[in-house]
Amino acid sequence: EAQVTQNPRYLITVTGKKLTVTCSQNMNHEYMSWYRQDPGLGLRQIYYSMNVEVTDKGDVPEGYKVSRKEKRNFPLILESPSPNQTSLYFCASSSSRYGYTFGSGTRLTVV
Amino acid sequence: TQLLEQSPQFLSIQEGENLTVYCNSSSVFSSLQWYRQEPGEGPVLLVTVVTGGEVKKLKRLTFQFGDARKDSSLHITAAQPGDTGLYLCAGLLYNTNAGKSTFGDGTTLTVKP
Numbered sequence: 001e002a003q004v005t006q007n008p009r010y011l012i013t014v015t016g017k018k019l020t021v022t023c024s025q026n027m028n029h030e031y032m033s034w035y036r037q038d039p040g041l042g043l044r045q046i047y048y049s050m051n052v053e054v055t056d057k058g059d060v061p062e063g064y065k066v067s068r069k070e071k072r073n074f075p076l077i078l079e080s081p082s083p084n085q086t087s088l089y090f091c092a093s094s095s096s097r098y099g100y101t102f103g104s105g106t107r108l109t110v111v
Numbered sequence: 112t113q114l115l116e117q118s119p120q121f122l123s124i125q126e127g128e129n130l131t132v133y134c135n136s137s138s139v140f141s142s143l144q145w146y147r148q149e150p151g152e153g154p155v156l157l158v159t160v161v162t163g164g165e166v167k168k169l170k171r172l173t174f175q176f177g178d179a180r181k182d183s184s185l186h187i188t189a190a191q192p193g194d195t196g197l198y199l200c201a202g203l204l205y206n207t208n209a210g211k212s213t214f215g216d217g218t219t220l221t222v223k224p
């Protein structure tokens with residue numbers, strides 16, 4: 001089944017403790033992206049990647065890192081999480097400019 | 112300032128009614144997508160429109176891209192309770208990297224039986 005898989009689905013962590021949210025797609029898509037969704041603010045793009053080793057900032061990249069060493073994987077790294085990074089995070093992938101396939105989301109709480 | 116403005120923000124209607132959701136911008140987009148999102152799940156792509164004036168139909172849903180590629184609408188005919196959800200428009204700005212997209216704030220639709 002074609003899908004984007006994110007892990008974990010739920011995560012509670014403490015301020016300053018480094019964490020990684022994994023994302024993997026099995027559709028051989030070139031484009032991958034991370035979004036965060038917050039009430040009243042909608043979906044905002046954090047980082048995106050157009051291919052292996054090619055990444056660029058979205059609208060809200062501060063406090064996040066990404067890497068694209070393999071085509072199928074696009075992990076999101078929070079080096080020093082803070083409470084304002086508490087959010088619902090989505091990974092997505094696409095083969096073109098014609099729309100993304102989204103994962104099921106990771107609900108992150110930073111206390 | 113939101114690049115894509117969706118209206119209305121909330122819509123509550125009875126089963127069988129028709130409705131239209133709008134997605135407007137002052138910027139030109141090379142493509143525009145509509146998604147539907149259920150609570151706690153990721154958005155699901157419904158359609159992509161790329162040509163100014165384009166109309167696409169998906170069963171009871173009709174999508175239109177404005178002639179100038181700055182706006183779009185989603186029309187649902189004879190809404191059903193299963194249409195309930197958050198409807199999001201998203202666009203790829205003209206002359207930007209293909210991976211960079213922007214989303215509207217969404218329209219929350221409730222269809223009552």
